[in-house]
Amino acid sequence: MAEQTRNRRGRFASLKKEPAKQKAYELKEEHSYVATDYVEVKSSKSVDGSWKEGRRVVEFAVLLEGLRFCKSCRLGPIPLTIENVIGELKKGLGGYLKVKCLNSDCGHVNCIAYGKLVKGSKQGATTFAVNTKLGTAMIDTLGGPNKVNNMLAALNIPTISNSKLKKMERRAGSSIEKVASESMEAAGKEAFQREMEDIAVCECLEAEKSTNILIKDLGVSVLPEASPMKEELIIPSDTKDISWADDTMSPQSSQEKVVKRRKHRFVIHGHKLGKTSCKKSLLKRFPCKTRSGMSCAVDTAWQKRGFDSLTSHTFFMSKAKYGKKVLKAIVKHRTCGTCKWWKRNKPGQPVRLHRCVQNHTGNARSMESASGEQGILELSKEGTPVEYIEGDGDNTLIARLKS
Structure with a gap:
């Protein structure tokens, strides 16, 4: 008796060969959502x-x-x-x-x-x-x-195919992230500069109240703590009683002219300062002294209610006075789908090279403070430090920054 072989499932297979089946015709239609007449077409490679x-x-x-x-x-x-x-x-x-x-x-x-x-x-x-x-x-x-x-x-x-569509999405996503990062960095520099300029203007107005005489042509004045020698050098004793704010009296009417402008040359007591095209070239932009950072609003949201969400997103926004724009966006992930699938289906093997999005290992509650700290550090590296933060009452970022 001839031995019977077993197939892949372990069952006994027949030794008789089955006759070759004739290739059937394929039925093709143009649309799958409209009832149309079927056309018989022979498949040909x-x-x-x-x-x-x-x-x-x-x-x-x-x-x-x-x-x-x-x-x-x-x-x-x-x-x-x-x-x-x-x-x-x-x-x-x-x-x-x-x-x-x-x-x-x-x-x-x-x-x-x-x-x-x-x-x-x-x-x-x-x-x-x-x-x-x-x-x-x-x-x-x-x-x-x-x-x-x-x-x-x-x-x-x-x-x-789904894999091709995901590749297209990732390729477009990298470009979108790059453009968004450049836009947020530009918005942060603009908001920082505008806020620092406003604070510097307020400081100048307060300093102007404490001074007596202002040289308008140069845009300078004597500081209150200046020594008497410097004050006498810039403003002679016989011109201290002159009120430069009064429109009726001009510096040209005084006997001794403190500042003269002749042929685009500035002369102070016989010392030439050189040529200049306009008075704006002498007005240098000084940084503010009382503040070193800007103020912004920070808040975090989770994809799922409660503290078991797998993702969160944090936004830093400027004041409404300075455009109300997004300055920084931080997205946190507690897991990666590719890593999770690889460890579940192929344990012990190294995970294939991919873009892993997992960047947080703690619980969902700690995402808010971690994202806020990361955003503040990134803004400081970009040259736009943050000094004042506005947020809701349940924000744990302040406690983390203090510790």
Whole structure:
């Protein structure tokens, strides 16, 4: 008796070979959401007719530029007809048409792109601009890969795999993060400069009240704590009684002129100060003395109510007087999906190289103080330190900064 073999499931397999089944016809339809008549088409691997199905996003200028001449024989233009298009290479929403040259001596197959190409992240790599735009739309409006494919199916556009859509989203997300970081840094410098200028102006007004005489042409005055020798050098004793604020009396009417302006030269008691184009060149911008940092509002929100949320986001905002703009955004993650899947399904193996988003190891409650401290340190490194913080009553950031 012949021994019976077992299959993969451990069952006894028959030694008789089953007759080869004939390949069945494939039933294809144009739309899956409208009842249409079925058309029987034989599947053939030698002829690529996928370009005849569905709709495409085509940029006419790019397509016509590629059809100007053949890349092999340099003759052209290449006619775009149904006979010489032999296939298509899809790349997301973009792709290449394989167009055969009609020159009998050539017959070269040209790959003509019907979308704009841009440089990719890797050296020498190119990608279609429409795919990057699709990744931006996923972040801004559309949502995840399932929603995108539902929209493409409704428009009768060939769908894209979920892994490819996630790559587009990550590629667009890195560019968006870079632009957002530059915008927040510029907004922080603008808010810091405006607030420091306002404080410096207030300090100047308070200092002006404590002085007696102001030289308007130079924009300077004698400080109260100045020595009598310096005060006598700048302002003679016979001109101290002159009120420069009075419009009726001008410095030209006094017998001894303290400041003279002749041919763009300033003279103080016979000493020449050199040429100048305008008086603004002498007005230097001095930093304020009472403050070294700006004031901003800080608050943190969690994705889930309670203190078991996996993510949180913290925002630093300037005052409404200085634009009410976002100066810094900090996002905290307690877990990473890729690391979690790898440890669960392939324990003991090193996790593959990826962009790990996990940047917090404590509980969700400590995210607020950790994010606030990180934002203050980053703002200080950018040259816009924070001195006053406005927040709600349940903020633990102040206690952490003091400790």
